[in-house]
Structures are given as structure tokens and as C-alpha cells.
Amino acid sequence: MEPLLESYLTKFNFSKKLIQLINDEGILKKYNSRDIFFNENNTPNYTTLLLEGSLELYMDIKDKKTLLYSFTSQETCIVNFINLFGSFPINFSSLALEKSVLILIPLEKIEIWSQEFPVFREFVIKSHEYHYKSILSSIHFFSDGSIEKRLYDYLKLKAIYKKTNEISIPHQQIANDLNCSRVIITKTIKKLEKDNLLIRNIRSVTLINI
Amino acid sequence: MISQKLSSHLLEYGDVKKYPLGFTFKSDGEFINHTAFLLNGLIKINIDSEKNTLFLYFISDSIHNILSFMNIYENTTIKITATTLKETTLLWVSNKVLIEKSIKNKEFRNIIMSNYHYNNYHLLNTLSDILKKNIKERLFHYLKTRAYLYNTSKLKISVSEMALDLNTTKKNIYNILKKLEHEEFLQTYPGIILLINQN
Numbered sequence: 001m002e003p004l005l006e007s008y009l010t011k012f013n014f015s016k017k018l019i020q021l022i023n024d025e026g027i028l029k030k031y032n033s034r035d036i037f038f039n040e041n042n043t044p045n046y047t048t049l050l051l052e053g054s055l056e057l058y059m060d061i062k063d064k065k066t067l068l069y070s071f072t073s074q075e076t077c078i079v080n081f082i083n084l085f086g087s088f089p090i091n092f093s094s095l096a097l098e099k100s101v102l103i104l105i106p107l108e109k110i111e112i113w114s115q116e117f118p119v120f121r122e123f124v125i126k127s128h129e130y131h132y133k134s135i136l137s138s139i140h141f142f143s144d145g146s147i148e149k150r151l152y153d154y155l156k157l158k159a160i161y162k163k164t165n166e167i168s169i170p171h172q173q174i175a176n177d178l179n180c181s182r183v184i185i186t187k188t189i190k191k192l193e194k195d196n197l198l199i200r201n202i203r204s205v206t207l208i209n210i
Numbered sequence: 211m212i213s214q215k216l217s218s219h220l221l222e223y224g225d226v227k228k229y230p231l232g233f234t235f236k237s238d239g240e241f242i243n244h245t246a247f248l249l250n251g252l253i254k255i256n257i258d259s260e261k262n263t264l265f266l267y268f269i270s271d272s273i274h275n276i277l278s279f280m281n282i283y284e285n286t287t288i289k290i291t292a293t294t295l296k297e298t299t300l301l302w303v304s305n306k307v308l309i310e311k312s313i314k315n316k317e318f319r320n321i322i323m324s325n326y327h328y329n330n331y332h333l334l335n336t337l338s339d340i341l342k343k344n345i346k347e348r349l350f351h352y353l354k355t356r357a358y359l360y361n362t363s364k365l366k367i368s369v370s371e372m373a374l375d376l377n378t379t380k381k382n383i384y385n386i387l388k389k390l391e392h393e394e395f396l397q398t399y400p401g402i403i404l405l406i407n408q409n
Contacts, residue, residue: 131330143377144377
């Protein structure tokens with residue numbers, strides 16, 4: 001039995017029988033920090049649970065990756081929930097923010113175990129609820145805020161995940177994540193500095209008073 | 211869609227309520243811990259923020275007939291609003307009953323799961339539209355969907371409602387409608403839009 005499985009899944013009140021089934025049917029995957037993997041393309045008949053670590057979920061549109069949201073193994077979470085409801089015309093990918101461990105589970109087992117184990121059904125539904133709320137937040141983020149607010153919130157989130165006020169990310173990557181141009185990001189960073197919200201360094205920015 | 215048998219069964223455990231056109235439910239309102247089965251009518255779901263609102267997806271008896279605030283197990287609220295677009299009848303069932311029933315009844319289980327799939331699928335669609343489509347494409351898609359749901363190409367809809375649903379200005383909507391009219395996709399009349407080319 002994979003030791004991580006037991007420690008992770010018992011917190012959701014999974015029975016020993018269910019954990020054993022997950023262990024028997026699952027395929028363990030380990031990723032290093034900054035590894036990128038495609039959620040559904042490579043494993044269309046599986047869904048994935050994040051056992052340890054944290055991930056960023058990206059929507060891949062027109063060769064551009066747009067950051068939707070991040071989550072850690074502390075949240076109740078199935079990673080690739082999209083193929084649970086069939087196919088979706090857009091691809092998704094994940095970026096490991098730190099060393100992360102996942103387990104692939106055959107899709108048909110999700111339905112069988114959801115019927116057999118109420119606690120597993122609750123886990124799947126709560127994962128859907130988590131993703132629903134996170135997508136809602138992303139919709140709100142991309143449709144409602146000014147670029148200043150979006151960029152500042154994005155940098156704050158990065159600071160929280162990285163546990164440092166100094167953020168070092170290329171402007172082009174920020175532009176991709178926020179679905180806008182690099183020029184706009186450069187201008188907006190200058191504006192945020194003028195508003196005393198950050199300090200520009202040569203290859204990084206330092207957030208003030210977060 | 212729920213079967214007639216299940217619908218009759220649910221009537222024993224739920225409240226049937228009729229709502230007029232334009233009625234609005236808040237997700238943190240009277241039925242916070244309930245799920246509704248749409249018996250007839252049409253509803254649109256919007257996300258609310260302090261200043262704005264944005265259209266997300268429709269609930270109808272022809273496509274998907276469950277109105278859920280996505281909190282069956284969690285006592286949390288999300289900021290969504292449901293507005294009736296026709297006279298609508300809903301059967302409200304408490305989430306507690308839904309969970310109890312789903313333990314024994316496979317159809318119940320499937321309904322709950324498919325409802326969650328539907329909502330996440332359409333939310334992702336809305337997000338991808340925001341990210342990849344311009345406002346003209348989004349408006350035309352919005353009008354085509356409404357035409358499909360109302361089963362008519364003659365839509366009675368105000369510029370204000372379109373502006374609110376797409377989180378833009380009335381002036382912007384007005385200009386895009388003129389552009390779409392010029393490109394012969396639709397014709398505008400006072401209070402009415404006639405779709406003439408839905409491709």
C-alpha cells in the first residue's frame with residue numbers, strides 16, 4: 001500500500017476497503033516543481049486525485065495557456081474533473097508548483113465507487129462544488145476587474161503560494177496567464193509602482209504591504 | 211431529465227411553486243439549502259458582483275431542468291442569481307432529502323451527478339467564451355441560444371438586459387447590433403431583434 005494514500009484518504013473518512021481498491025486500481029504519478037502535464041489528452045480514460053503538492057490549472061486556447069486557478073492537496077479535489085462529464089472542446093493542462101504526487105483512477109471506477117460508497121460520492125460531488133466555485137471566481141476575475149486589479153490580485157496570489165513578497169515571473173508569462181499583451185503588463189506594473197503597491201526590480205517585483 | 215415516476219415521488223417531499231416572468235431568486239435566499247426541479251418554464255443564471263452581473267447559462271425544461279446552488283453537501287453560498295424568463299413552475303426539494311434519496315435510488319444519484327456535470331460544463335463554456343471570443347461573437351451566440359430556447363427567431367429583449375448579461379455598456383450593445391445588422395445576421399426593430407442568419 002502506498003503510504004501517502006492512507007494518510008491522504010483517511011482524512012476524507014474513506015474506509016480501508018475503499019483505500020485498498022484505490023491502491024489496487026490506481027496508477028501513481030510523481031511530478032517535480034514546474035513540470036507541466038496535460039490533464040485529459042494523455043489519460044482520457046482516467047481521472048486524477050492530487051495526493052500531495054499544489055497545482056495550477058490552465059485552459060489552453062489558441063496556443064496560449066491561461067491560468068484559471070490554483071489548488072493544493074489540502075483542498076478536496078479531483079484534478080481533472082472535466083472528462084467526468086464527457087469531452088470538452090478545449091484542452092486543459094496543469095503545472096506543478098512544487099513536488100506533487102497524483103493518482104490516476106479509471107473513469108468507470110468513479111461511477112462504480114460512487115454507487116457503492118456514499119463517502120466517495122460525497123467526495124466527488126464536493127470536488128465538483130470546489131471547481132464550480134473556482135471557475136465562478138475565474139469568470140469574475142476575467143470579466144469584472146480592471147487590469148490593475150487583476151494583475152495585483154495575481155501577484156498577491158503568487159506571493160502567498162511562494163511565501164515571499166518578491167515575485168520573479170517574466171512579463172510574457174504574466175501576460176499569458178492573464179490573457180493580455182506583454183506591453184499592457186509592463187505598463188500596468190509601472191502604474192502599480194506609481195500607486196505605491198509594488199517596487200520594480202531588475203528581474204522581479206516586490207509587493208508592498210500585502 | 212427526471213422520469214415521471216420520480217417526479218411524482220418527489221412531489222411527496224417537495225414544494226411546488228409558480229413564479230411569474232422576471233422573478234429573481236438569490237442563491238442565499240429562502241431556498242438556500244434546496245435544489246429545484248424545473249417542471250416548466252425557463253430560467254437564466256447570472257453571477258453577481260458588487261457593481262455588475264454576468265450571464266452564465268440557462269435552465270430549461272428542454273435542455274437541463276435542475277436549478278442547483280451547488281451546495282448539496284456544503285452549507286456555503288455562491289453569488290449567483292436565477293431569473294425566470296417565462297412563467298415557471300419549480301419543485302423545491304431540500305438537499306437533505308436529496309442526499310437521503312440518493313443513497314437508495316440510482317436515478318437520483320445519476321441526476322445529482324449529471325446536474326453537477328452540466329453546471330461545470332456550462333460554466334467552463336462561459337469562461338472560454340470570455341477568454342477567446344470578442345464581444346460581438348459573444349452577443350451573437352447569446353442571441354442564438356435564446357432563439358433556440360424560445361423556439362423563435364423573433365426575440366423580445368431590451369438593450370439593457372443584453373448589456374447587463376454580457377457585462378458591457380448599452381452603447382456597446384447598440385453599436386454591435388448595428389454591425390450585425392449591417393452584416394445581415396439580424397434586423398432590429400423597437401424592442402425586437404429578428405435573427406435572419408444564425409450560422
